[in-house]
Amino acid sequence: MTDDARSHVAQVLAAGDLEISGRLVQASNATFLAEARDGGTTVPCVYKPVRGEKPLWDFPTGTLAGREVAAYVVSELGGWDVVPTTVLGDGPFGPGMVQAWVDVPDDADVVDVVPEGEVPDGWLHVLDAFDERDRPISLVHADDERLRRLALFDVVVNNADRKGGHVLPDADGNVRGCDHGICFHMEDKLRTVLWGWSDEALTDDELTTLGALRVELEEEPVRRRLLGLISPIEHLALVGRVDALIGSGRLPEPAGHWPSIPWPAF
Ligand SMILES: Nc1ncnc2c1ncn2[C@@H]1O[C@H](COP(=O)(O)OP(=O)(O)O)[C@@H](O)[C@H]1O
Numbered sequence: 001m002t003d004d005a006r007s008h009v010a011q012v013l014a015a016g017d018l019e020i021s022g023r024l025v026q027a028s029n030a031t032f033l034a035e036a037r038d039g040g041t042t043v044p045c046v047y048k049p050v051r052g053e054k055p056l057w058d059f060p061t062g063t064l065a066g067r068e069v070a071a072y073v074v075s076e077l078g079g080w081d082v083v084p085t086t087v088l089g090d091g092p093f094g095p096g097m098v099q100a101w102v103d104v105p106d107d108a109d110v111v112d113v114v115p116e117g118e119v120p121d122g123w124l125h126v127l128d129a130f131d132e133r134d135r136p137i138s139l140v141h142a143d144d145e146r147l148r149r150l151a152l153f154d155v156v157v158n159n160a161d162r163k164g165g166h167v168l169p170d171a172d173g174n175v176r177g178c179d180h181g182i183c184f185h186m187e188d189k190l191r192t193v194l195w196g197w198s199d200e201a202l203t204d205d206e207l208t209t210l211g212a213l214r215v216e217l218e219e220e221p222v223r224r225r226l227l228g229l230i231s232p233i234e235h236l237a238l239v240g241r242v243d244a245l246i247g248s249g250r251l252p253e254p255a256g257h258w259p260s261i262p263w264p265a266f
């Protein structure tokens with residue numbers, strides 16, 4: 001998508017009329033399927049009103065929509081393009097986050113569960129566990145550069161909820177993520193299924209991207225935009241995580257003081 005097309009989508013999502021077409025019942029917050037309409041343009045989207053946010057013990061109530069938008073901003077700043085266009089908008093249930101819908105083909109799995117030890121070629125092993133019928137299984141994900149980009153992004157935004165179902169491969173070959181409402185906590189809360197590259201060295205390209213992002217995060221317009229979405233201390237922590245990645249030169253390992261895999265994993 002060109003920059004123009006993208007900003008048009010953002011404008012329709014933010015300023016268009018939202019018409020709800022369904023509710024995502026498996027979602028933990030009030031999460032609606034909707035269509036944003038502006039002039040002749042219709043954009044299928046997800047709408048999560050702030051009023052429908054489920055209170056959490058560790059994230060201040062009413063802040064999840066801002067975190068989702070901040071995740072989109074960081075994805076764009078890093079040039080990662082791993083988050084569908086996400087804006088603050090307004091709908092039938094009041095202000096909330098509005099995000100472009102991604103169509104995921106049925107056969108597009110990039111995170112999966114297989115019988116224990118049977119890791120397919122070109123896939124990486126994450127952990128062994130038992131399924132609901134006590135059968136030994138392995139959680140695996142594709143050894144795919146697009147997923148690795150998402151994994152690095154998750155470290156930067158401190159994603160506390162990268163489930164398999166929050167990874168969205170589309171028919172055009174993009175892999176994007178959704179549900180970034182519990183990102184940017186100032187304490188380490190990284191919980192993800194994408195541990196396949198844990199402790200691997202960052203590539204030169206990744207380090208260059210992080211270096212550029214580090215500079216951008218402190219540029220005044222960017223800082224001001226982010227401070228409308230996350231708190232000042234969370235912005236500092238964000239810069240600190242980028243510094244830590246550059247300093248260590250590696251993708252992190254599970255920290256051990258917090259469950260490192262979201263459960264359920266999908
Ligand atoms: N932008 C999107 N495009 C496609 N599917 C989405 C999108 N956002 C959410 N989903 C789907 O809807 C499910 C529920 O949405 P999610 O954002 O996880 O809500 P909740 O915050 O309530 O958990 C996701 O697991 C995913 O399958």
Ligand SMILES: [Mg+2]
Nearest residue numbers: 027028166179
């Ligand atoms: Mg979810």
